[in-house]
Amino acid sequence: MTKFAKVAALCGLIALPGLAAAQDYPSDTVTIVNPSSPGGGNDLVSRILSDALSKVWDQNIVVENKPGAGGAVSYGYVANATPDGHTILEGSMTFAMQAALNTDLPFDLMEKLPRVAMLGTSDIVVVTGTRNPIKTLDDLVRLSGETELFVGATGAESASELNARFVQEALGVTWKTVTYKSGAEAVVDLLGGRIDVWVASVPSNTAAIESGATPIMVLGDERSDLLPEVPTLAEAGYPDSTLSFWWGLFLPQGTPETVIDAVNEATVTAMNSPEAVEALARIGAKPSSMTAKEFDQQVTKEIATWKRLAGK
Incomplete structure (x- = not known):
């Protein structure tokens, strides 16, 4: 050999x-x-x-x-x-x-x-509640600079809290975080007007949207098939800020x-x-x-x- x-x-x-x-x-x-x-x-x-x-x-x-x-x-x-x-x-x-x-x-x-x-x-979607005037991304950015807005989170450094930080950094705004034991509790307060913003995946936000919450934007590269009318963050002028x-x-x-x-x-x-x-x-x-x-x-x-x- x-x-x-x-x-x-x-x-x-x-x-x-x-x-x-x-x-x-x-x-x-x-x-x-x-x-x-x-x-x-x-x-x-x-x-x-x-x-x-x-x-x-x-x-x-x-x-x-x-x-x-x-x-x-x-x-x-x-x-x-x-x-x-x-x-x-x-x-x-x-x-x-x-x-x-x-x-x-x-x-x-x-x-x-x-x-x-x-x-x-x-897709991750940003939604707002039924008792505030925020219906578009422009509304969200403008009101973030004019008044104190509240965003829900399920704990410090939880997925919802970090996703919310990602959005705030992309938009150049600051919100006050309110912590909940569960996403369900946060959605209840969103619909009741006690918080203004909630950031979660489309499947997790389906119930909130069906109950009247307004989807403002999705964070992915393309629009969601389930929310085709909702623009992406990239479409709104933030092309370097995508997340799924x-x-x-x-x-x-x-x-x-x-x-x-x-x-x-x-x-x-x-x-x-x-x-x-x-x-x-x-x-x-x-x-x-x-x-x-x-x-x-x-x-x-x-x-x-x-x-x-x-x-x-």
């Missing part, structure tokens, strides 16, 4: 574990761990994924809800799971926020939970790259199937086709944004 042949054979042996993992994967039921309670947006997307992915893999896919500690319960569970691709975390935009700001976690999220696939995105809510998949550190690639490829296929696209559209979301590398870059970019907005 020549020297070259020996090296080639050795490389083949080294690659065998990863190749075998990909060829045999998935060899058993795959569990998608969700950090939210049943019925929420994260949970709905998990169910859409599990249905579509089971057809791609011809394998059982189960969704396991593990809420608690702002997602830390599910993060820890998946981070400590066997890194073979059979236990997957389905997280969201809040993952990047917590990776940027939560120093109380017992481990580094970016180190322990590699980014695998973006499932889809939903997203859902994504994460695997334990040490998962073979071949398995990560297999999960990404299957996920893109599943979420872009006609059934999944239709199901996502019903909640105001669209599928993604990002590679694992592109998804990792997206999360890394957002972490920098949240650290800056939080002054860290």
Whole structure:
């Protein structure tokens, strides 16, 4: 055997574990761990994924809800799971926020939970209440400079609070934050006139809009299919200020790259199937086709944004 042949054979042996993992994967039921309670947006997307992915893999896919500690319960569970691709975390935009700001976690999220696939995105919409004269973005900017406006948030450095900071920075305005235990409580006060602004994803704001709240603008690159009459922030003259809510998949550190690639490829296929696209559209979301590398870059970019907005 020549020297070259020996090296080639050795490389083949080294690659065998990863190749075998990909060829045999998935060899058993795959569990998608969700950090939210049943019925929420994260949970709905998990169910859409599990249905579509089971057809791609011809394998059982189960969704396991593990809420608690702002997602830390599910993060820890998946981070400590066997890194073979059979236990997957389905997280969201809040993952990047917590990776940027939560120093109380017992481990580094970016180190322990590699980014695998973006499932889809939903527009974030700014809405105002029924008892103020704000009906357009121009109204919002003008009144922000003339009087004190109040914006709801579900806690310091929560998704709603950070999204509101993002909008204020883009518009060059300042609002006073009112904190609530839940988004539902904030919407009640928005409709009752006790706060003026609420910023959340389109699915989370549907009930508020149906009850009379006014959608002022969406933060994505394009108008929402569910709110086609509402302009984007970019259309209003702020082209560098775009933001979307997203859902994504994460695997334990040490998962073979071949398995990560297999999960990404299957996920893109599943979420872009006609059934999944239709199901996502019903909640105001669209599928993604990002590679694992592109998804990792997206999360890394957002972490920098949240650290800056939080002054860290």
